[in-house]
Amino acid sequence: MQGFERADRQLTDAAALTGHLIPAGSMFAFLAAHRADVFPDADYADLFSPPGVGRPSLPATQMAAVLALQALHDYSDRETAEAVRFDVRWKVAIGAGLDDPGFDPSSLVYWRKRIAKSGRPHRVNDAVKKVAEQTGILKGRRRRAVDSTIIDDAVATQDTVTQLVSAIRKVAREVPGAAGQIAAVCTGHDYSGPGKPKTDWDDPAAKDALVSALVNDANALLAALGDRELDERAACAVALLALVAGQDVEPAEGSDGRDGRWRIARKVAEDRVISVNDPAARHTRKSQQARRDGYRAHVAAEPGTGIITDEKLTGASGQENSDPAVAAEFVAGEAAQDGAGPAAAGGSPAARGGDGAAGRTAATALAGSRWPGTATRPTGPGNCARRSPPPGTRR
Secondary structure: OOOOOOOOOOOOEHHHHHHHHOOOOOHHHHHHHHHHHHOOHHHHHHHOOOOOOOOOOOOHHHHHHHHHHHHHHOOOHHHHHHHHHHOHHHHHHHOOEOOOOOOOOHHHHHHHHHHHHOOOOOHHHHHHHHHHHHHOOOOOOOOOEEEEEEEEOOOOOOOHHHHHHHHHHHHHHHOOOHHHHHHHHOOOOOOOOOOOOOOOOOOHHHHHHHHHHHHHHHHHHHHHOOOOOOOHHHHHHHHHHHHHHHHOEEEOOOOOOOOOOEEEOOOOOOOOOOOOOOOOOEEEEOOOOOEEEEEEEEEEEEOOOOEEEEEEEEEOOOHHHOHHHHHHHHHHHHHHHHOOOOOOHHHOOEOOOOOHHHHOOOHHHHHHOOOOOOOOOOOOOOOOOOOOOOOOOOO
């Protein structure tokens, strides 16, 4: 169930004992004074069981403030937990006592997952926008800088053979009765066991024979399931199989495909699915030499204050996911809100600084926001080196 901050101050309350040491106008001072206004408990009640059911959680006002500070400093989960335990500024910002031991880094994973899976996954960003509206910090500031960065996927890129085998296995898991159909019509490989098919990978003829067998199995399975009424998950698995069975292969030399002879295509398909475990991830390039797999995160910022005004996560490739296309969406969105869109440099939002703007998050908006009784501009978080997320995680 939901936990709440104590109504009374503790004897060792960090704000009471050391609050005078925190620079006025800093992010720490802002959160110490206004975290309950920016991140009210009521905005997080839907994440928890009814009162009286289970143990109390960490207070939402504190954890939302911690997540904001983590994003601003670009800390890992372990670094964030250490800062909450040892850094007096963080204790003041979240209303903790000097002797508060903090929490395990896994608590941050828990909170992010809860928020991401909820009906309002962007509630922290919404809170930031509300602060900007109420303070009027962006009034008259109509320029926007737009930038993007690649967010690496958390799954391995799969080759053609792996994708075909994995897609057929996915159909076996998601479609009722499909396992029996696979056993009956698929003869190119035993899909009930783990691992890739065994073949001589250095022999082009053997490799083409394996690809032909897998593609023919996929086509036979699709034909067998063609008239079935399927729910959404099962239908998606079947559609994914149809996609991967066609995106990477072409008829073998001298074949039109009707004789069942296939080979791996000599060029990469446009908008290729790179993994059946995450079908939305895509190949892209930051330069001719540097290929990346994953997604593209876009942000728009007011260049004078650095406040993030909008954000969007898109596929990594495709013209519709380019910086100019998404910038036009950002401008149109602000125009719809106030009747007149921002005028960026040159008549359109300007991309600046490579990945610099996109490296910031919604927490930056808080850092630049004004609230009654606080300074207009906080001190920076210090010289924080950017770090890549650990394998298997996303930012």
